[in-house]
Amino acid sequence: MHARLIQAARVVPVAFLLSGCQGMPTSTETELHDPLSHAPPVSRGLDAKGLSTLLMAEFSGQRGDYQQASRGYLEAAERYESLALVERATLAARFANDSTLLEQSAKRWQALAPNAEAPARLLASLALQRGDWLASLEQRLMLSERGIHGELATFAEQAIDQGADIPPLLERLHEYLSQNRTSDQPHHYDAILATALLEAANGELAQAEARLDALARSHPELPALWLAKTRIELERGNIIAARDAARQGLEISPDDGRFILLVAQTELRLDNVEAANAQIDALLERHADSQELRVALARLYLEEGYPESARRLLLPLTSTDDTPPPVFTLLGAIAEEEGEIDNALLYYRQVPPGDSFLRARHLAAQMLIDDDRLMDARNFLRIERLRHEEQANELVALEVELLDQQGLSEDADALLRRELEHAPNSHELRYLRAMRAFGNGDLEAMERDLRYIIEQDPNHAMALNALGYTLTDMTNRHEEARELIERAYQLAPDNAAILDSMGWVHYKQGDYESALTYLERAYAAMPDQEVAAHLAEVLWALGREEEARAMISESLKRYEERPVVDDLLERIPELAP
Structure with a gap:
């Protein structure tokens, strides 16, 4: 009985539906009516699309796909103009380590909350990461205008240390100060300090000193002021004045190691070695376990021409199990300066794999070449390849570079050829050979090597992009080029070089609007x-x-070397600002 009831339960609904269908009007009799066709749009809460997007973002985040999660939150944030969602999009982009997506989220955050501090700081940091110093400065000035510390002096020091283009930054700071002459903002002094530092770096020492003198009368308690005055006096060669400024800063901030170092530096320049040693010994006594401090002090001694004092600080660090790599590099440089080539070689080769590894081998090989020992340099690099197989390709590339510098391009080509015979599937070496072929104008050889890489690894985004861009820029094979670049784009949609290639191939094919989107x-x-x-x-x-002229004008100010911009101006001289 129970089974028959179940069977009946299965049959009855079907029969009911069939009978219902027979009684329904056909489309020719009556049009179907959508009861929601005239309903007002959803203006509050979530609609179906928004809910779907948010669920996708949540699930993506839970399974670790933070990039997709960020895109979902960002789409929802734009749909509902939600500050909470855009903050969530930014957080997910951080976890995804996607700088392009992070910047998009931060910009949207700033658009929704223009007075918020966090997106401005984030955008300033991202601009620095990509080398856009002017954009970073703009964000910091926005903070300063709101009475928030924009860390402008620190920014100026970074710009100077990293070789940024100073004049555009100075121009913007001058404009800012001219608009805020009597500003009562709490951190206005920071803009004055930054301007003075950049003026000094730009050779405008008198103007910088005048700013700092005025600031000293109104804010003598600022350690940053005395740091700036010390450095400017050092730049001008006024060592005694620099020492006095450093001592003044040390009185204000007695635990600030920067002032102790500057006092020691000025004493060394005045040949007061004992006084400098006293300052340095006092600093070491307070920070006995700091390896980084010893390295910094050794650098100071070296810069001031006291290699033996530097060696004295560094040698104790070589007996530890965790010797910082710069110790070996510096000891190698000291030995090289003293003419102890073989000792220097021993130090350089002790630098372990890591950030300093390749530089140390470069220094060692260049030292041997400068000593007219080219064959020894090549043998050294060959042995290092055997000792460090994981870095072998980088060492081959280094030897190729050094041979090129010596005008021995044929030897460099022969080296690459031999190494590829031993490791024919080395994509790194084959890519290097392709780039050399491009530099020599041999597009056929370049294409051959890049296609070999792509055949072996269809997901090699660099090879796909390199070949696609070259075909775009130097041939009429634009459809083929676009296919290659689109494959690269699918693999790395946020890669700036690939975005540039996408824009350029669209431009070459006459699709200017799409080109603009990618290039922006x-x-x-x-x-x-x-x-x-x-x-x-x-x-x-x-x-x-x-807008085009403005872009060219900005480029002329920003870039010292700009061959592509110069070529464009030759082709379209009307673009000149």
Whole structure:
């Protein structure tokens, strides 16, 4: 009985539906009516699309796909103008380690909350990471205008240390100060300090000193002021004045090691070695376990021409199990300076694999070459390849570079050929050979090597992009080029070089609007002179001539070397600002 009831339960609904269908009007009799067709749009809460997007973002985050999660939150944030969602998108982009997506999220965050501190600091940091110093400065000035510490002096020091283009930064700071002459903002002094530092770095020492003198009268308690005055006096060669400024700073901030170092530096320049040693010994006594401090002090001694004092500080560090790699590099440099070539070689080769590894081998090989021992340099690099198999390809590339510098390109080619015979599937070496072929104008050889890599590894984004861009820029095979670049884009959609290639191939095919979209993204992530030239050319083609000229004007200020921009100006001289 129970089984028959179940069977009946299965049959009855079907029969009911069939009978219902027979009684339904056909489409020719009555149009179906959507009861929601005239309903007002959803203005509060979640609609179906929004809910779907948010669920996708949540599930993506739970399974560790933070990139997809960030995109979902960002889409939802734009849909509902939600600050909470855009903050969540930014957090997910951080976990995804996707700088392009992180910047998109931060910009949206700033658009929704223009007075918020966090997105401005984040955008300032991201701009620095991609080398866009002016964009970073703009974000910091926005903070300063709101009475928030923009850390402008620290920014200026970074810009100087890393060789940023100073004049555009100075121009913007001068403009800011002219608009805020009598500012009562709590951190206005920071802008004055930053301006003075950049003026000094730009050779405008008198103007910088005048700013600092005025600041000393109003804010003598600022350690940063005395740091700046010390450094400017050192730059001007006024060693006694520099020492006095450093001592003044030390009185204000007695535990600040920077002032102790500066006092020691000025004493060394005044040949007061004992006084300098006293300062340094006092500093070491307070920080006896700091290896980094010993290395920094050794660098100071070396810069001031006291290699033996530097060696005295460094040698005790070589007996520890965790010797910092710079110790061996510095000891190698000291031995090299003293003419102890073989000792220097022993130190350089002790630098372990890591950030300093290749530089140490470069220094060692160059030292031997400078000593007219080219064959010894090559043998040294060959032995190092045997000792460090994981770094072998990098060492081959280094030897190729050194041979090229000596005008021995044929030997470099022969080396690459031999190494590829031993390791024919080495994509790194084959890619290097392809780039050398490109440099020599041999596009056929370049294409042959890149296609070999792509056949072996269809997901090699660099090879796909390199070949696609070359075909775009130097041939008429644009459809083929676009296919290669699109494959690279699928593999790395946020890679700035690939975005540039996507924009350039769209431009070559006459799709200027699509080209602009890709190139704007590329320039936001990698504002170099080549992308700037491409973007300016596309803007010009779209009839946006003033924007194109503005891009060229900015490039002329920002980049000392700008071959692609210069080539564009030769082709389209009307672009000149």
